[in-house]
Amino acid sequence: MSILRSVVLGCGAYLPKRILSNDDLARTVDTSDEWIVQRTGIRQRHVAAPGEFTSHLGIAAAGAAIADAGVDPQSIDLIVVATSTPDNTFPATAVSVQDGLGITGGAAFDLQAVCSGFVFGLATADGLLRTREFKRALVIGAETFSRILDWTDRTTCVLFGDGAGAVVLEGQDQPGTTEDRGVLTSRLRSDGRYKMKLYVDGGPSSTGTVGHLRMEGREVFRHAVAMISDVVTEAFRETGYCVDDIDWFVPHQANQRIIDGSARKLGIDPKKIVSTVDRHANTSAASIPLALAAARADGRIKHGDLVLLEAMGGGFTWGALLLRW
Ligand code: ACO
Numbered sequence: 001m002s003i004l005r006s007v008v009l010g011c012g013a014y015l016p017k018r019i020l021s022n023d024d025l026a027r028t029v030d031t032s033d034e035w036i037v038q039r040t041g042i043r044q045r046h047v048a049a050p051g052e053f054t055s056h057l058g059i060a061a062a063g064a065a066i067a068d069a070g071v072d073p074q075s076i077d078l079i080v081v082a083t084s085t086p087d088n089t090f091p092a093t094a095v096s097v098q099d100g101l102g103i104t105g106g107a108a109f110d111l112q113a114v115c116s117g118f119v120f121g122l123a124t125a126d127g128l129l130r131t132r133e134f135k136r137a138l139v140i141g142a143e144t145f146s147r148i149l150d151w152t153d154r155t156t157c158v159l160f161g162d163g164a165g166a167v168v169l170e171g172q173d174q175p176g177t178t179e180d181r182g183v184l185t186s187r188l189r190s191d192g193r194y195k196m197k198l199y200v201d202g203g204p205s206s207t208g209t210v211g212h213l214r215m216e217g218r219e220v221f222r223h224a225v226a227m228i229s230d231v232v233t234e235a236f237r238e239t240g241y242c243v244d245d246i247d248w249f250v251p252h253q254a255n256q257r258i259i260d261g262s263a264r265k266l267g268i269d270p271k272k273i274v275s276t277v278d279r280h281a282n283t284s285a286a287s288i289p290l291a292l293a294a295a296r297a298d299g300r301i302k303h304g305d306l307v308l309l310e311a312m313g314g315g316f317t318w319g320a321l322l323l324r325w
Helices: 022-026 033-040 054-069 093-100 114-130 217-239 256-266 284-297
Strands: 003-014 018-021 044-047 078-082 107-111 136-144 162-174 182-190 198-200 213-215 248-251 306-313 317-324
Touching (some): 003 114, 018 022, 022 033, 054 093, 054 162, 078 093, 093 107, 093 136, 114 136, 114 317, 162 284, 182 217, 217 256, 217 306, 248 284
Parallel strands (some): 078 136, 248 306
Antiparallel strands (some): 003 162, 182 317
16 A cells, blocks of 8 residues: 655755854853863854845755755745744745745745754654645755854853755655655654743743843753653654664754763664764754755765654754654
């Protein structure tokens, strides 16, 4: 019996030109390259130029994904942009991306699940494609976290960076076996009791300002590994796959210690971990598609590979998704 699956046709990424190293940061706040690398694995981050918006990053990443997929942009009838740093309160950054790509049909909207945004976005697009109302989707993670950082707060400003990544998905009938390509399952979770552990202290309805990112880093760290492991285990149970079946583990890139701790708890071979946190820092919703694009570009992820994605972030939100490339 055939089944409709959301198959990845292509992926792409974009990083702003300006690179800010740990040593650069140590000139403005009381920190050091040694502290940042030891606690997080981060060595540098990219920062958007003045006048370079989240939509611009998203358009560039989407253009690369469309070129990689080899499809006509007009054939894309669904655009989901996962972001916590939209150009404006409204309209959605997704319509600016749609306009920038010259696409005039279909639907485009933003989705906000902070660092879990790309996993939530992929799962949402997958659900909509499986209704058969839409045929081809662009799922983009795009962020300019540099605009919401308090650059005097060393406990947060060293952790984040700007960037965007995107995938093109197409609804395709698959045989309905374990060898199917496309999204095989997803698990999404939120728990608002933790909403003040990682938040932005401003917003249109509360302060009328944009605000700055605030975080209880230790608390986030304390919950991250257990939450991630839970949804990954559920995704395995749902599909019948086990940890040895996966070819690549592409986690949200927040902190190398969280990535390694999750992999260790799940029993994932370190050789299967795709990590870009050293070069990109935490780019929130953009981090997974940036890592996917890097692992595609260097030939690691190949057609037919089983890929495990997971993320955890503000809310808290967390999720896992299994797909065959
Ligand atoms: N440079 C130098 N010293 C620093 C810095 C810095 N950038 N930041 C904090 N410190 C100091 C603190 O002031 C503290 O000093 P004190 O002992 O004199 O008070 C000391 O370092 C230890 O601080 P902790 O916060 O306890 O350090 P910890 O080992 O927990 O590391 C970190 C902090 C890296 C933020 C860690 O808690 C962490 O990784 N948490 C997860 C947070 C995360 O990744 N968030 C991303 C968003 S959520 C997500 O995407 C999953």
